[in-house]
Amino acid sequence: MVREHLKLTGTKFGCGSGLCGACTVHVDGRAVRSCQTTMSEVAGKKVTTIEGLSPTSSHPLQKAFIAEQVPQCGYCTSGQIMQAAELLQKNKKPSREQIVAHMDGNICRCGTYPRIVRAIQRAAKEA
């Protein structure tokens, strides 16, 4: 729906089964897997995709993901940022363990995990 009809292709398809996190968006500020979410579940709610996170790509996480040069293929990155954004909303100074626990459902096959952790820590510091 989001990708083919609204043409918001920043949100990705990875598994279709809630197993990889590539499709993560926010519904009323909460990170959800869009592949596991029906239209009726979001009726009347505010859905935010990577495109809506910041109109100028200046969300602290986006800046931190650039500073730490996180993305490689970049296919998982939108989902990673949306998942991380939820964490920073709830927890301004997450510990490393809290970051890992929160991010563990998001696969990065390019193995950018160490940089994702660093970028979240940087964003927490600089936000």
Add this chain to the structure above:
Amino acid sequence: MNKPIIENLDLSRRGFVKGAVGLSFSFALGGVLLGRPSEVYAAEGAKLNAYVTIAADNTITILCPTSEMGQGVLTALPLILAEELDADWSKVKCELATGNPRLYGGAHKMFPGAQVTLASVSVPAYYMPLRTAGAQARKVLLDNVAAEWKVPVGELTTDKSMVIHAKSKRRISYGDVVKFAKVPAELPKIAEGDLKKPGQFKLIGRKDIKRVDVPSKVNGTAKYGIDVQVPGMVYASLMHAPMDGVKVASVNADDVKKIKGVTHVLSLPFGVAVVADTVEASRAGRMALKVEWDTKDAKAAPFDSEKAKEEYARKAKDPASEAMEAFKTGDADKALAGAARTLEALYWSEHTYHAQMEPMNAVAKIADDGQSAEIWVGTQVLPLASAVVAGVLKTTPDKIKIHPQLLGGGFGRRIWPDAPVQATVIANIVKKPVKLMLTREDDIMAARPRPMTHHVMKAGLDDKKNLVSWHHRIVAENVDAVAAPPRFAATKGRDYIGWVGMSQDFYNIPNLKADAIREQRGMRVHAWRGIGAGYNKFVSESFLDEVAAARGVDPFDYRLELTKNHPRAQAVIKTVAAMSDYKRKRPGRGLGIAFSDYHDTLTAGVAEVSVDKATGKIKVHNYWIAVDPGLVIQPENAQAQIESAIVYGLSGALSEELSMKGGAIQQSNFNDYHVLRMSDMPELHIKIIATNNPPTGMGEVGIPTVAPAIGNAVAQLTGKRLRHLPMSADRVKKALA
């Protein structure tokens, strides 16, 4: 459809390599051609080097000849050209070139003249051609300024896209030069001596150079194949055939066609496609499909991973089995027969799946006359994609226009051009543009795995416990036979992809034999990041520790002893030992070391592990690696590539396994095919020993040492040798029991 398609790819254009130093190039004067440089250049013919366009506003567009799949070539390759051009990097625009080996072929010794994104060859293949192209462009600018200002060309210098005449204190920007410049019919020749010395580099090796694709990847604007939409297109999903050679015995096509929006249910050699007006309908149709396959002509149908292992083991030992010699030094058999002590061990590895995050997809649009087509796809080998699509339409590759897209991961999977072929076949039937997207389940069903392998290792020690004989035998599906048939034929059946890592070039072993029993059981095996080195180094570096134990020496000391003629190898081994404080014992933890020479990049890794004896789960706490890749183009990205490959290697070492029954893959998604997640990550410690030697490639070299270092660490900790990849919890538990 599955076998002959690679044959159209000409991988042996040797003539082009020789000409590489004399490449000519063209300018788009005044920037009039800017914006569509690749089409324009393509029209200008084979003699032109089509990499660079300088516009009057000083923008310099540099085309990247290989595919961006996360490894950073879209930055690194243009950077090489910009270096010799002395360009202002902040004004450089990097764009993907189209597929055309005559214009964009590389100069790698393994793939001369080919335009391929594989085997970590992009930087080594293009290092000289792109420097030459940059130097040549600069020379033309200088000659023009010299003529215009009537000064000797030798008095001119360049810096950041400016030509400078110090004597008269004059400066002119490249953009302004282009306004009056004439490109001579005969382009200047560039000799190696005309190029910069590494000490003069201003861009190459600079730590602050960032990747140009990263900003688009943090805000959702980066475009992958799966993001493409073209007017009038319909959607196709595919229940992928579980193996080659099957036919559809029955399909509930009538039921599926009742789904609103579904227009076609097509039984094809590669699976059953559901075509629909919307993505939802095509997906719903795919979910509703019920298909029975007729496997009677499928070679793979009898394949069962467990049964096949029994047969591999039997064949490995059967003197009647035909073993092909892979590598040889001295006489290993004779030396083994005369040895005072012999060792023997059996090793295994399972099929693994690429699991690139973007499932396979392609968009195909065929012209009304059926004689030409446009394809939108992220692929590792652009010319191969156009060749095979041309084959489907019975036309010529020049009639196929490929729009290259970013790749959501490649790792070898996107060398094979199955998705563009499938989309073309479907579009040709439905007579509309088609967007084909595989589900994760079908992407796994369509897997082209790293092969399952069996290894028999033998070593002979003399009475002074010196290693006098080494024999590595592999039993595996021949990967070249499936993935590179022309090379397979040309080498009379060798397996370049599958045998990498067996030759031990950096170890001083007087008598060595590596041979192979080549299976051809219909497995769709393929290149998987790190290719043969992934399992062969696991086996040889683990067995080397077994030899070290028999000799009674420390594995680190032993590797130094065996590499005594190779100072660069010794340097990485010593460096990683120092980084990891290798000789310091850690209570409850084991340390293991391994060395690799994959494609001439030297690496040594050390893993620090603990093992949960109750569950069998290995925890890797720290991983250190020292890497000598020769010259480093873009250090920050080189570091990222090593990290990435280590993670890929860890994942393959600890958990990844496809199993086959009746020729079909049994796994279906990330719930039963386990890839490494963040919580499994060790601390990574990386040191790149950059030198001025020619660059040797970065994308895979982090992989080969990971698995053997872990196995060696577990052996040190528990006394038990793990000889089967992946070292999954079940397997470890059994080994420790």
